[in-house]
Amino acid sequence: SQELEQSPQSLIVQEGKNLTINCTSSKTLYGLYWYKQKYGEGLIFLMMLQKGGEEKSHEKITAKLDEKKQQSSLHITASQPSHAGIYLCGADTVGGNTPLVFGKGTRLSVIA
């Protein structure tokens, strides 16, 4: 099975609705990084979580890392068309300055 599972694979929501994307690891997370990608572009860094129970927010996006440090969720409140794109979680399961393992991404569409 995959080391890092992301769900759902795709999501279509109506503008103004809330949504949640999950990222589950089979290993302990030393760091969990959320990125957003638009077609033809690179990954834009959103947030980094390292401590169990940690929660961070930026504008209408909130990310949490559970106490056991094996699962993270990304929550968007009152979604807007500008939130559309592919959301990727990247995991550091080794510790330190190491390459990340990425989930396969969640494709988010926001419709008016």
Next chain:
Amino acid sequence: GAGVSQSPSNKVTEKGKDVELRCDPISGHTALYWYRQSLGQGLEFLIYFQGNSAPDKSGLPSDRFSAERTGGSVSTLTIQRTQQEDSAVYLCASSLGSYQPQHFGDGTRLSIL
């Protein structure tokens, strides 16, 4: 700009040719990573440079792939005798150090005919 810069943005070449992809990291970032993104495969790690240490090449798919980082800054990823399965977006990222986020360039879209 101050971000990671990759060139070319697009590359189309014939099967069997060699290609070179360039990455200019953020100034001061000691770590540099190459990843590959293919349809249906997600992002996969290729190679990683940290300062003057020997690179971690564990993600390179075959000996046709190599990379170097000159002067601790610019990196070049070389693919020899390209195959159709090499078609993908090649992404470069850099970071300040341990437990710091990786910042990505816009990638090079490689198409092998």
